[in-house]
Amino acid sequence: MNASPPPRSPLIRTVDLAKDYPLGDTTVPALRGVSLDISAGEFVAVMGPSGSGKSTFMNLLGCLDHPSGGQYWLGGHEISRLTDDALSSLRNRRIGFVFQHFNLLARTSALENVALPLLYRGMGARERHERAAHRLRQVGLAERMDHHPVQLSGGQQQRVAIARALVGDPALVLADEPTGALDSRTGVEIMALLQQLNHEGITVVLVTHEHDIAAYADRIIHFRDGRVVDDLANAHRDAGADLAALSAVSA
Amino acid sequence: MNFYATLLIALKALRVNKMRSALTMLGIIIGVAAVIVMVAVGSGARAQVEAQIRSLGANLMMVFSASSTYTGARAAVGAAYSISEEDAYAIGRELTDVVAAAAPALRGSGQIVAGNSNWSTSFYGVTPDYFDVREWSIAEGRFFDQAEINGAAKVVVLGKTVADNLFGDASPIDQTVRIRTVPLTVVGVLAAKGQSPGGSDLDDVLLMPISTARNRVLGATSLAKSRAVGSIQIKLIDGIDSQYAEERVRELLRQRHRLQPGQDDDFTLRNLTEILQTREESSRVMALLLAAVASVSLLVGGIGIMNIMLVSVTERTREIGLRRAVGAQAGDILRQFLVEAITLALIGGLVGVLLGSAGAQAIGALAGWPIQLSASATLLAVSFSAAIGIFFGFYPARKAARMSPIEALRHE
Numbered sequence: 001m002n003a004s005p006p007p008r009s010p011l012i013r014t015v016d017l018a019k020d021y022p023l024g025d026t027t028v029p030a031l032r033g034v035s036l037d038i039s040a041g042e043f044v045a046v047m048g049p050s051g052s053g054k055s056t057f058m059n060l061l062g063c064l065d066h067p068s069g070g071q072y073w074l075g076g077h078e079i080s081r082l083t084d085d086a087l088s089s090l091r092n093r094r095i096g097f098v099f100q101h102f103n104l105l106a107r108t109s110a111l112e113n114v115a116l117p118l119l120y121r122g123m124g125a126r127e128r129h130e131r132a133a134h135r136l137r138q139v140g141l142a143e144r145m146d147h148h149p150v151q152l153s154g155g156q157q158q159r160v161a162i163a164r165a166l167v168g169d170p171a172l173v174l175a176d177e178p179t180g181a182l183d184s185r186t187g188v189e190i191m192a193l194l195q196q197l198n199h200e201g202i203t204v205v206l207v208t209h210e211h212d213i214a215a216y217a218d219r220i221i222h223f224r225d226g227r228v229v230d231d232l233a234n235a236h237r238d239a240g241a242d243l244a245a246l247s248a249v250s251a
Numbered sequence: 252m253n254f255y256a257t258l259l260i261a262l263k264a265l266r267v268n269k270m271r272s273a274l275t276m277l278g279i280i281i282g283v284a285a286v287i288v289m290v291a292v293g294s295g296a297r298a299q300v301e302a303q304i305r306s307l308g309a310n311l312m313m314v315f316s317a318s319s320t321y322t323g324a325r326a327a328v329g330a331a332y333s334i335s336e337e338d339a340y341a342i343g344r345e346l347t348d349v350v351a352a353a354a355p356a357l358r359g360s361g362q363i364v365a366g367n368s369n370w371s372t373s374f375y376g377v378t379p380d381y382f383d384v385r386e387w388s389i390a391e392g393r394f395f396d397q398a399e400i401n402g403a404a405k406v407v408v409l410g411k412t413v414a415d416n417l418f419g420d421a422s423p424i425d426q427t428v429r430i431r432t433v434p435l436t437v438v439g440v441l442a443a444k445g446q447s448p449g450g451s452d453l454d455d456v457l458l459m460p461i462s463t464a465r466n467r468v469l470g471a472t473s474l475a476k477s478r479a480v481g482s483i484q485i486k487l488i489d490g491i492d493s494q495y496a497e498e499r500v501r502e503l504l505r506q507r508h509r510l511q512p513g514q515d516d517d518f519t520l521r522n523l524t525e526i527l528q529t530r531e532e533s534s535r536v537m538a539l540l541l542a543a544v545a546s547v548s549l550l551v552g553g554i555g556i557m558n559i560m561l562v563s564v565t566e567r568t569r570e571i572g573l574r575r576a577v578g579a580q581a582g583d584i585l586r587q588f589l590v591e592a593i594t595l596a597l598i599g600g601l602v603g604v605l606l607g608s609a610g611a612q613a614i615g616a617l618a619g620w621p622i623q624l625s626a627s628a629t630l631l632a633v634s635f636s637a638a639i640g641i642f643f644g645f646y647p648a649r650k651a652a653r654m655s656p657i658e659a660l661r662h663e
Contacts (some may be wrong), residue, residue, distance in 0.1 A: 085580045092578020103573045103660070107267055117577040119256055164577070206663045208397065 009039035018072035032226035045214035050222030096165025100177035155186035169230035192239035278552025279599030287607025295621035354380035376464020392439030403462035410456035560647035572659025585652035592644020600636030
């Protein structure tokens with residue numbers, strides 16, 4: 001394990017975090033005690049084969065599930081004992097999600113999709129739309145705000161999803177295989193966008209099984225059999241430069 | 252999340268599957284429309300029947316002569332003249348705590364001739380109390396008075412139908428009609444009453460002083476030689492229990508007729524309040540029947556809503572997962588689907604009210620039935636459909652709200 005203390009106070013701290021799933025009369029341990037810190041501003045890639053516990057870990061980080069044991073501190077608050085409603089509110093205010101299959105609402109404009117999290121804050125329509133429009137401009141979709149998901153390419157849909165993850169000004173963006181459904185060039189575009197957001201100060205935790213994609217992170221954590229087996233700093237590749245090179249080749 | 256935003260989401264979801272939403276509403280629409288039509292037709296018919304019954308006279312009780320079994324073979328009601336004018340006066344005099352007025356009536360029938368016209372009808376020999384008891388009012392001319400009774404004056408009051416048939420548009424007042432060769436002067440015409448609940452024409456009638464009927468018109472027949480009358484018509488005091496009044500009248504008449512305990516009555520009592528109550532009872536049964544039919548169709552409609560909402564929840568599992576991930580609380584999801592179900596049911600209910608009202612009007616116009624649209628039935632139907640939305644929408648909504656966000660997101 002990398003023992004070097006984090007330079008800033010950790011945004012995420014897990015202590016012996018464990019999760020068991022019931023299977024018939026027995027329980028299957030999916031996570032067997034994970035202790036790690038992630039500091040604000042880090043770009044972390046989580047890797048591992050299926051069944052390694054990385055998805056379970058991400059669900060716990062995303063406050064979508066309760067741990068069976070251990071503690072999870074997010075932004076200095078221990079949250080593993082919070083009620084379902086409190087977790088919902090926490091997800092709404094502190095966490096943005098990006099999914100492999102985008103999970104946009106069909107028959108709903110890009111703008112409304114992005115504004116969706118703000119609806120659950122009880123925010124008025126005008127402010128919701130202003131903030132959503134701002135985030136769509138940020139991801140380069142100023143011209144596509146009224147388009148529905150079916151009218152957008154895969155890369156554009158994922159940009160809408162990223163704008164939705166950002167609209168609530170979260171401290172943490174959790175990206176679960178964000179490039180899994182995209183061709184490699186579009187995947188690099190999305191990574192460039194995530195890197196750019198990370199430079200602007202947002203903490204990004206990314207799950208992937210592709211080494212090429214993990215290479216864009218500052219830190220790579222490997223899971224196996226419910227444990228962290230490897231936690232290494234990574235001199236990240238610059239997705240922006242890769243994109244420029246790709247453009248030069250195709251030109 | 253506020254209610255307005257929830258409502259917008261619900262309307263949008265219903266718009267996406269227009270055909271499905273419309274078909275789902277159909278059960279509620281038919282149920283509510285059926286309720287509205289049935290109540291409109293039913294209460295219209297009921298109001299008409301009640302108006303007809305009241306036209307006979309409110310709180311009316313009648314005493315008829317009846318043969319007793321004492322003599323062996325029974326004759327038809329009213330065939331033997333066992334009650335007398337004195338009985339009527341005694342009832343009016345002695346039972347003032349229950350009876351407002353009691354009027355004897357002597358019935359006959361025959362050919363009425365006026366000039367070249369003639370008409371066959373019933374006539375009654377009555378006292379001025381009769382007008383009060385049967386709630387007749389005069390359209391033209393006047394009633395006869397007690398002096399004319401005492402003198403067996405040759406005067407007559409015509410029902411509207413008789414007047415029309417004998418005199419057409421001309422005024423019958425001071426004209427002469429003849430019954431069984433007895434000339435009588437017309438002094439008044441009764442205001443029209445229309446039909447009885449049985450369908451007979453209440454205006455096909457002719458009234459004369461009871462003494463005139465007895466001594467001058469019916470005089471030739473042996474039956475009329477006593478003071479006997481065919482019926483006594485009694486108006487009860489408002490609010491008097493008709494059962495109690497009946498007992499009092501029976502008691503008095505048995506006493507006057509010197510009937511021994513165990514001996515049958517030699518008269519028959521009929522009570523219009525009872526007829527009215529029977530009618531109300533049957534319309535209550537009718538209303539219960541309608542309510543049962545409506546409940547079944549609304550129940551079926553409600554199950555349709557539950558079915559479609561369950562399908563919708565399953566179809567939108569990933570949407571639910573996403574909404575939960577971006578911060579929707581379980582309660583937000585519950586409300587979203589509940590509002591959707593209620594909206595479905597309420598729109599169905601409102602469409603049903605519109606269709607039902609239009610249908611009732613159309614039926615009324617086509618069949619010529621009296622239609623009475625009821626505001627309370629409309630309100631009840633609409634609130635009942637909202638209640639159905641809540642009741643049958645709750646289970647699917649709770650199912651949606653209880654989904655684990657992770658499993659919902661993973662749903663294919």
